Amino acid sequence: MEQNEILLMQTLYATIGKQKIQLDALRAVYDQSVKQVGALNEEIKELKEDGNKSNKKSG
Numbered sequence: 001m002e003q004n005e006i007l008l009m010q011t012l013y014a015t016i017g018k019q020k021i022q023l024d025a026l027r028a029v030y031d032q033s034v035k036q037v038g039a040l041n042e043e044i045k046e047l048k049e050d051g052n053k054s055n056k057k058s059g
Helices: 002-056
Strands: none
Touching: none
């Protein structure tokens, strides 16, 4: 292999490594977002139930 090919391969491997780190970070952000959305949906559900109970009492 020529020196240029070796340097190119090293650069490619380094780039792939950086992209994998970025992908892992994005996955972590996505997972956290999914958890937050789930928690918000649960809170909305509870608020709707509380609202329905209040409406039944007053109605």
